Amino acid sequence: MVSNHASDTPPQKEMRKRPFPWLALLPLLAFLTLMGGMGYQLLFGTDPRLLPSALIGDPVPEIALPPLKSDKPGFGPGNFGNEPILVNVFASWCVPCRAEHPLITKLAQDDGVLVYGLNSKDKRQAALDWLSELGDPYTRIGFDPDGRASIEWGVYGYPETFLISPKGEVVYKFVGPITPRIIEDEFMPRIEALREGPVPSGAVGS
Amino acid sequence: MSAVHRILVLCVFLTLLGGPINEISPALAIQPDEVLEDPVLEARARTLSKDIRCLVCQNQSIDDSNADLARDLRLVVRERLVAGDSDDAVKAFLVERYGSYVLLTPPFTAGTVLLWTGPFLLALVGGLSILLWYRRQSRVVTENTPVQLSKKEQDRLAALLSDPGHKK
Numbered sequence: 001m002v003s004n005h006a007s008d009t010p011p012q013k014e015m016r017k018r019p020f021p022w023l024a025l026l027p028l029l030a031f032l033t034l035m036g037g038m039g040y041q042l043l044f045g046t047d048p049r050l051l052p053s054a055l056i057g058d059p060v061p062e063i064a065l066p067p068l069k070s071d072k073p074g075f076g077p078g079n080f081g082n083e084p085i086l087v088n089v090f091a092s093w094c095v096p097c098r099a100e101h102p103l104i105t106k107l108a109q110d111d112g113v114l115v116y117g118l119n120s121k122d123k124r125q126a127a128l129d130w131l132s133e134l135g136d137p138y139t140r141i142g143f144d145p146d147g148r149a150s151i152e153w154g155v156y157g158y159p160e161t162f163l164i165s166p167k168g169e170v171v172y173k174f175v176g177p178i179t180p181r182i183i184e185d186e187f188m189p190r191i192e193a194l195r196e197g198p199v200p201s202g203a204v205g206s
Numbered sequence: 207m208s209a210v211h212r213i214l215v216l217c218v219f220l221t222l223l224g225g226p227i228n229e230i231s232p233a234l235a236i237q238p239d240e241v242l243e244d245p246v247l248e249a250r251a252r253t254l255s256k257d258i259r260c261l262v263c264q265n266q267s268i269d270d271s272n273a274d275l276a277r278d279l280r281l282v283v284r285e286r287l288v289a290g291d292s293d294d295a296v297k298a299f300l301v302e303r304y305g306s307y308v309l310l311t312p313p314f315t316a317g318t319v320l321l322w323t324g325p326f327l328l329a330l331v332g333g334l335s336i337l338l339w340y341r342r343q344s345r346v347v348t349e350n351t352p353v354q355l356s357k358k359e360q361d362r363l364a365a366l367l368s369d370p371g372h373k374k
Contacts, residue, residue, distance in 0.1 A: 023335070049264060054305035121274065147278045154303040156261035156275055 053162070053173035054154055060087075060168055061152035065142025068119050068127055075116050075140040080168040084194040086115045086187075087162040088138070089150065091122040092130035094158040100177035101134050104161075107183065108137035113191060117141040120150040120158070163187060165194050235272045240280055247287045254283055254296055259310050267310055 041048075055061070064076030088104055090097040108115045117138035119127045122145060144150050153162070156175075163172040172190055174182060236255075242248040252269060258279060260271035268276040268283075279300070286296045300308045312318045355363065 023338070026335070051261070051305055051307055054301070054303055147274075148282070151278060151282055151303060154305075156304065 050175050051156070053170060055162075055170040056172065058170055060164055060170060061149075063149045063152045065118065065144055065149055068117070068124065068141040068143035069131075072136075072138070073140050074142040077168065079116070079140060080164050081166060083114060083166055084171075084191045085164045086113055087118055087153075087164060088115055089118045089120050089153070089155050089158060089160040089162075091120055091158055092126040093122065096177035097159040098130075098134065100159060100179075103178050103180065103183060105135055105137040107187075108139075111188075114139055118144060118150065118153070118155075120144045120155060121147040161187075163190055163194075166197070235270055235276065236280065237277070240277070240284065242284050242288065244288075247284070250293060251280070251284050251287055254287075254293055255280055257310050258283070258297075258300060259308050261304065261308065 060077050060080055062077050065074040067074040086104075086107065090101075104115060107113045115138055117136075117140070119141055122143075124143065124145070127143075142149070147155075153160075154173075159177055161174045161178055162170055165171045171194065172186065174186060178187070236252075242251060255269035256267045258268045260266045260268045260273055260276040260279070262273040262275045263271050266276070268279045270276075282300070283296055286299055291299065297309060306313050306315075312321060314322055
């Protein structure tokens with residue numbers, strides 16, 4: 001009968017230890033880093049589809065907009081200067097524009113901010129009806145039925161609201177309907193800062 | 207091939223065919239009233255449009271998209287071409303107003319260098335890793351390959367194995 005030699009004596013030599021395969025952890029580490037980054041963007045990041053304005057830091061576009069109403073002027077580059085001005089892009093067919101309208105009105109009437117309207121890709125009568133229904137807080141309204149002037153302003157989503165500095169430069173743009181939080185966090189601080197800053201002599205863009 | 211197998215193959219084939227069919231007879235987003243009279247300019251407009259992003263439906267070009275903005279931008283492209291702009295000038299015109307994101311091909315700048323070189327770097331890292339792993343595997347195999355026994359050792363081994371009652 002064959003006896004089992006292996007069970008009689010213990011191994012003479014200890015098994016050589018394999019070094020820890022650190023390199024094998026690399027894919028896991030890469031994956032976790034990617035997950036961390038993506039998770040952060042998902043939870044805390046801004047919507048990547050919203051683009052910052054390419055006009056920030058530049059003077060307002062040179063194009064002059066004709067009036068929408070017979071009794072209220074349109075606007076052009078010569079109508080900016082002396083104080084911060086908001087340009088609100090709206091249209092009667094735009095549902096979120098309707099939702100933000102009370103806030104625009106509040107900014108114009110209660111907070112004393114000058115707001116120009118840019119009626120974009122709309123029919124004149126529809127826009128006039130919309131304004132008589134919801135109220136007209138705008139100091140000036142530019143009429144851009146074919147949207148060509150809006151392209152000069154880099155408009156792609158409705159509504160959009162631009163903040164123009166007393167020097168006639170685009171300082172900030174918000175795409176989408178404004179909310180009280182956006183007003184509080186984004187617009188008012190910038191407007192206050194612009195109001196406190198030095199006021200240049202004369203209007204810009206002449 | 208079983209019937210199920212055949213059906214599956216047919217489905218895959220049709221799916222693959224769907225791609226090229228779009229090129230053969232695509233449903234155009236461009237309207238007849240947009241087309242320029244000058245065919246050279248129109249051809250340039252179409253080529254340019256394919257590289258310009260529709261910002262509303264952001265993964266389509268303005269050539270493909272049915273959105274209002276896409277049509278407006280197509281008209282602007284043609285307007286600039288008729289005015290005599292070069293292809294680069296037309297692109298610069300749009301980038302000035304919408305930013306470089308409006309181009310479907312991202313520019314090669316300090317900000318996008320990782321985007322452009324990323325895949326190549328990854329391929330390099332992957333390739334090196336495979337090389338190192340393969341080298342290490344060869345080394346391990348060499349280390350673990352048993353040493354050849356000498357004739358004397360072979361004889362002794364045979365003797366040990368064939369003798370059932372032998373105690374070590």
